Amino acid sequence: MKQNVIEIIQKALESLNTVWGANLPDIEVEVPRDETMGDLATAVAMRLTKVLKKSPRKIAEEITGKINEQQPDFFEKIEIAGAGFINFRFKKDFFHKSLGMLLEEGHLSLRTDIGKGQKIQVEFVSANPTGPLHIGHGRGAAVGNALCNILKAAGFDVQREFYINDAGLQVKLLGRSVFARYQQLLGNDVPFPEDGYKGDYIEFIAQEINNSEGNKYLNRTFEECGEFLTDYAYKMMLADIEKDLKDFGVVFDRWQSERELHMQGKVESAIKDLKSRDLIYEKDGAVWFSSSRFEDDKDRVVKKQDGEYTYFASDICYHKDKLDRGFDTIIDIWGADHHGYIPRVRSVLEAFDLPGDKFKVVLIQMVSLLRHGQPVQMSKRAGAFITLREVIDEVGPDITKFIFLTRKADSHLDFDIDIAKEQSAENPVFYVQYAFARISSLFRQAEEKGVMSQESRVSGRGVSQYAPDLSALIEDEEISLIKKFLQYPMVFEGAALACEPHRITYYLQELAGIFHAYYYKHRIISDDNRLTPARLGLCKGVKIVLEEGLKILGVSAPERM
RNA sequence: GCGCCUGUAGCUCAGUUGGAUAGAGCAACUGACUUCUAAUCAGUAGGCCUGAGGUUCGAAUCCUCACAGGCGCGCCA
Known part of the structure; x- marks a missing residue:
């Protein structure tokens, strides 16, 4: 259009x-x-x-x-x-023809090819493997997943990646926490690390280690068995994270370990590369990257006085590695509290000759969790926080994802568990899914009544002798409906270019709204042999668009509700 | 102190990258189930787009300043 x-x-x-x-x-x-x-x-x-x-x-x-x-x-x-x-x-005729084309070509005609096969990498979630995913990670997962779906449908060659921060102090702290719990479990009352992880899952891991390894690490020092316990704990955590994400409907193409980058010597060589570009210097016994030559307001340390690389050094390496792997565009999805980090990473990519507009950061704002309208206090250190797992189990993945996608990523979100759980009108997911289920029901009815126009016939290629006479669609509501789904490609393209999945969420609610009104006002299945197939064809068109949109958001489209 | 984000109906938020008379859902009020699914629909009401300047044919949108809230400003990760 x-x-x-x-x-x-x-x-x-x-x-x-x-x-x-x-x-x-x-x-x-x-x-x-x-x-x-x-x-x-x-x-x-x-x-x-x-x-x-x-x-x-x-x-x-x-x-x-x-x-x-x-x-x-x-x-x-x-x-x-x-x-x-x-x-x-x-002209009305134009709309009839457009609907005909949608029915003929199906959901693929809703997609575009603005990507032209460009390789694009989206890194998201990337939670520390030191505890279960919380609800904020869930939002990042939902947005990242939907964005990847959108970009893929827009013709990009998309890779989804999870970056594992398994090299730093945090993981070591996890190990120390587990070590203490394990010793305590077996009666050795060692002190718990001061700022260790206090969640119940630490005890659970300690128990698991006891189950599989017995007491062979009892009364050993952390130096003796810490490496084993740390590895065991973080691998277990990582498996948990992967499982939670899978149950949430989010699957990654690749998991990149930070530790691996170090072991392969890539961190060192990335710094060398920068040095060869004259962007590395030594000062006060530390090694610095001249990020202020780019967009950063000051230079950043990459190697500390004690000889250890900083976290930023790994990030330099990691982003260089993305470039080396041949991606044209790099998208990072971060929690909004990391926004101060953008200039230095952008500097890194520019230092490695990536044009500024080929790197984009999508920031995910905080989620405030509510119960009965009251905020739930979350404290990560104390281990008192609501996990993604709990929300998936209590509310369900579809509703959770949809709610995460009803807001622009960069704005605060109140997530009220009780409202989300209610199967009521307050829940916009059902509104959209219900439209889909209603249409599905219509086709079941049509089939039962032996109406000529079965769903398969309405939509099938090469069965044009059954094709409905769409010029029978003359009601204003019918034309409005066609207009609305002709707008889908525009909305979709906008969502892809702006990296804003929520536009599709809104669009789907509007389309569902127009459909519900139409459905209420006009009877679809009647004894009119010309009108019935045409209207079923229209419904099929709506169904195709709803299904495509929901699929892109990662939300299921149920045949019945 | 500096930087980033946010401020739109009672509440939660959209607003098509600067366009026409500012929209939706919820809450409130009025109505619609002998009906292809009422998880629905029709309608009413609700606004100084935080405030003040500026840019131009035109501003919720861009610029400056102020106010309010959130988040960052490590040789932590």
Whole structure:
């Protein structure tokens, strides 16, 4: 729909430009807020006022004149309105044909190829393997997963990666915590590390070690058995994390271990590489990266006085490694509390010659968990926090994901467990899923009643002798519905370009709303042999779009509810 | 102190990258189940888009300042 109009405007502008000789702006087409204004509108005329020094209406007239010369056959009306908008209204026939194409080609016709096979890597969740995933990680997982689905459907070659921070002090602390609990469990009352992890899961791990290894580490020092216990604990944690994510419906293509980068000598060589670019220097007994030569406000230490690499050093290496693996674009999804880290990582990528617009960070804001409208206090150190596992078990993955995707990633989110659990109108997931289930039910009915137009026939390729006569769809609500799903590719493309999955969530709610109203007002299955198949065809179209959208969000589309 | 994010209906939030008369859900109120699923629908009401300037044909959107809230500013990870 959009592309048709853009091409036509483009042609008109080009032919006019032989007179104008101006710099043509990008043509932007939008859906007017009010349906009475038309189906699509453009504000190009207003954008040209400055260059051409003419009134916007005058320019709009010249453009529409040229458009009319092309005599496009799908417009019912082109008019100039307001300050200089050009409004396009399509013929009903155009909508019928568009629906026909959707039914013929299925959900693949909803996708685009703006990615053109570009390799893009999305790194998300990347939680420390020192404890279970909490609800904030869940939000990151939901957003990252949906974003990957979107990018893939938009023609990008997407890789999903989880970065494991298994090299630092945090993991060692996990080991010490487990060590203490293990000793205590077997009656050796060693002190618990001061800022150790206090959650119950630590005792659980200690118990597991006792089950599989017995008491052979009892009364040993941490130096003697710490490495084994640490490895055991963090691997167990990691397996847990992977399982939680899988049950949440999020699967990664690759898990990158930080420790591995160190062991392969890649950290060292990454720093060397920077040094060869003259971006590394020594000062005060430490080694620094000149990040302030890029976008950072000061230089950063990569190797401390004690000779240890900093966490940032691993990150330099990790991001260089992403580039070495041949990705054109790199997307990192981080908790919003890490936003201060963006300039230095951006500096790293620029130092390695990646253009600035090829690195994007999506920030995930905090989730405040509520129960009965009251905030639940969360303290990670004390081990008192709500895990993703608990929420999945209590609320379910579909609802949880959908709620995470009803907000822009970068804004705070209140997650009320009780409301989420209620199977009520307050829950927007059901609204969308219900529309899908209703349509599914219609097709079951149609089949039972032996209505000619079964779902498979309505949609099937190569069975055109059964194809419904879509010109029977003349009600306003029917045309509105078709218009709405013709907008899907625009919304979808916008979501891909802006990395904003929530746009699809909103769109689906709107589409479901229009469908519910239509369903209520008009009977789909009747004894009208021409109208019934056409309306079922329309419903099939809605169903295809709903299914595609839900799939992209990672939410299931149930046949019954 | 510096930086980033946020501020839109009573509540929770959208707002198509600067466009037309600012939208949705919930809550409130009025109505609709002998019906293909009422997890639904129709309607009413609700606004100084935090405030003040500025940029231009045009601002919730961009710029400056103020106010309020959140988060960051380590040779921690």
